[in-house]
């Protein structure tokens with residue numbers, strides 16, 4: 264294990280957002296490395312995911328009624344932390360417990376964000392060795408969709424092998440993970456996305472597909488994972504089998520409160536809440552990856568200079584899998 268630090272420059276490239284706005288509101292600038300904070304270790308970022316969550320924060324756009332809460336949490340006119348980004352793969356600059364300096368790590372900065380830069384600092388407890396089986400873009404891409412899908416399917420819905428699952432919004436970052444985990448669990452999945460994505464969805468494990476432009480699907484499912492926000496309970500109850508569970512991942516404030524206050528509707532159950540994305544959840548996700556259950560789909564590896572394009576892809580609502588910014592080789596020691 265390498266005990267001596269690897270070289271760390273005094274400057275970094277960072278994607279800065281000073282006021283909420285469109286993708287072009289983000290500017291990539293060179294700045295001094297922020298001062299070291301006690302208890303945190305420095306990491307050179309190799310790749311970072313740009314997620315729908317980042318795009319929501321950038322635009323201060325949240326599902327119905329949650330906008331004011333987003334501004335209270337992150338800042339009124341712009342984010343207090345101007346560097347967005349939570350999920351990354353990087354190289355550890357100094358040794359940390361169980362991790363050598365120079366080793367390839369992956370992690371989630373959580374609400375501290377800061378991953379859309381060539382360097383960040385993080386609590387070492389939030390880091391894990393990046394598996395050899397994943398490239399750096401893939402390691403960065405595994406977490407947002409994988410943690411969300413695992414949380415809904417394994418913890419919240421707890422569906423059994425042979426049961427059926429409808430994934431509404433099946434070929435985005437969370438959908439790609441959900442279809443794969445569902446296949447691993449022995450569920451029979453139906454994917455909702457445009458026809459041009461049906462073959463792709465089948466490759467990830469969907470048994471059947473439906474194009475949302477043709478109206479609602481026909482059938483009944485034991486679980487519905489609504490990633491598009493178009494199947495609130497009023498619309499999905501006719502699609503749920505007796506004892507079925509609705510998982511609204513994109514719920515409005517009203518729907519979240521409704522789900523929390525009245526989780527049972529006859530034989531149906533509604534389970535909506537934020538995802539557990541802590542280190543234990545990451546360990547479980549890495550186990551799922553090692554078992555061959557999940558492999559991230561990176562549709563767009565871009566450079567940090569292309570971060571506005573990355574945000575625009577997230578805003579489109581039609582990206583396949585994950586969008587990742589990969590740091591340029593000349594930013595590396």
Ligand SMILES: NC(=O)c1ccc[n+]([C@@H]2O[C@H](COP(=O)([O-])OP(=O)(O)OC[C@H]3O[C@@H](n4cnc5c(N)ncnc54)[C@H](OP(=O)(O)O)[C@@H]3O)[C@@H](O)[C@H]2O)c1
Pocket residue numbers: 314315316407411431432433434435436437438455456457458460475490491493511512513536537538577579580581582583584
């Ligand atoms: N609750 C939580 O803890 C949590 C955590 C993470 C994410 N989320 C939420 O989960 C949602 C999904 O995230 P993501 O990154 O997977 O999004 P995404 O990548 O933008 O999802 C794109 C998917 O949605 C499909 N889609 C687009 N319009 C649709 C429509 N009208 N009806 C049905 N499907 C449609 C797309 O299909 P086509 O491309 O074929 O149109 C594609 O399959 C986001 O709203 C995010 O905020 C929640």
